[in-house]
């Protein structure tokens with residue numbers, strides 16, 4: 001871990017200062033050491049250059065740890081399957097089998113072979129749309145990085161985005177994940193690729209990070225948020241540590257896609273499943289967001305292995321569907337409260353309100369006036385009104401009202417602005 005990050009780190013449990021006891025270091029990095037919280041006495045360590053800031057109170061489903069060792073054990077116990085995987089010509093392997101073969105070479109730390117295989121396997125597993133949609137988001141993030149400040153990447157996994165950043169920019173990067181196993185793999189991988197010099201590795205849970213409030217200028221995540229089980233208030237935590245901007249590569253299912261929505265429900269992660277849900281989740285956690293670089297992609301279920309029984313790749317999608325890839329560009333809205341409390345000067349500015357806050361105020365307005373107000377409003381404000389006042393059937397009411405003069409709509413807007421301002 002580069003020493004420059006010491007000043008950005010606090011105790012992930014209580015956010016108090018850390019006392020550092022460095023046991024081994026070189027000019028740039030801490031190699032081995034301890035950081036003790038001056039308040040709650042929790043201890044964290046830097047081991048072989050990897051900072052480990054995990055807390056005990058959060059559950060952890062480390063698929064990497066289980067996956068790698070389980071696969072190794074499986075191959076040792078099933079040599080005929082191992083032999084078939086190794087001896088079948090590569091062009092005859094389906095995407096999943098090719099992926100498992102690549103994983104084997106990665107386990108052996110033969111990164112030159114595994115990288116080439118993963119690249120080819122990717123093309124067999126994912127649709128062209130999926131690959132292009134995802135790639136274009138990573139390019140967008142890189143174009144929008146700010147200055148020379150280090151980039152902190154959340155839930156980095158194998159780090160497709162990080163690899164591009166290190167290759168295409170001069171920035172320092174911190175890869176983070178709650179799995180020390182994957183960080184260890186990353187350390188060796190990036191060393192082998194000659195990209196380790198500007199890289200630091202810190203293990204922590206994105207729901208409880210060890211960063212000081214307002215300390216990060218460039219925060220990124222590449223499909224990380226949607227991979228967090230029970231994400232809870234993760235974007236609130238990311239809002240706490242960000243000084244300015246967070247860019248998250250995401251994909252969304254359509255809100256009418258019930259089958260996949262049920263799948264996300266099963267994983268307890270619906271907060272980022274659709275664009276509408278993600279917008280609401282980010283807004284409620286103090287972010288002002290822009291959905292950028294939208295790319296609609298047709299995607300297909302990933303293949304099952306033909307050699308290793310029951311081994312698949314991704315649990316999503318379960319049938320052909322269309323998803324929207326994009327980057328959520330989120331800016332910290334200094335103190336969200338003022339946006340709820342600040343006076344508004346036009347009806348459209350209600351877009352900054354949470355639906356629940358609006359619901360309270362609109363309880364004082366007649367149903368017919370709410371519907372008429374919606375008739376002169378933008379689609380975004382219309383959606384907000386529908387979310388805020390769920391018991392109005394806007395389509396039915398509009399048909400009954402027919403047409404309304406603009407002057408009347410404007411008059412209602414003015415009255416509602418005055419009412420809202422009087423209640424803030």
Ligand SMILES: C[S@@+](CC[C@H](N)C(=O)[O-])C[C@H]1O[C@@H](n2cnc3c(N)ncnc32)[C@H](O)[C@@H]1O
Nearest residue numbers: 155156157159160161177178205206222227228
């Ligand atoms: C599939 S990867 C995302 C892709 C990756 N960012 C990339 O650029 O290649 C998801 C990673 O999130 C990590 N993860 C899951 N839950 C987490 C959490 N609560 N905190 C930190 N990392 C988490 C997993 O260990 C996994 O490595």
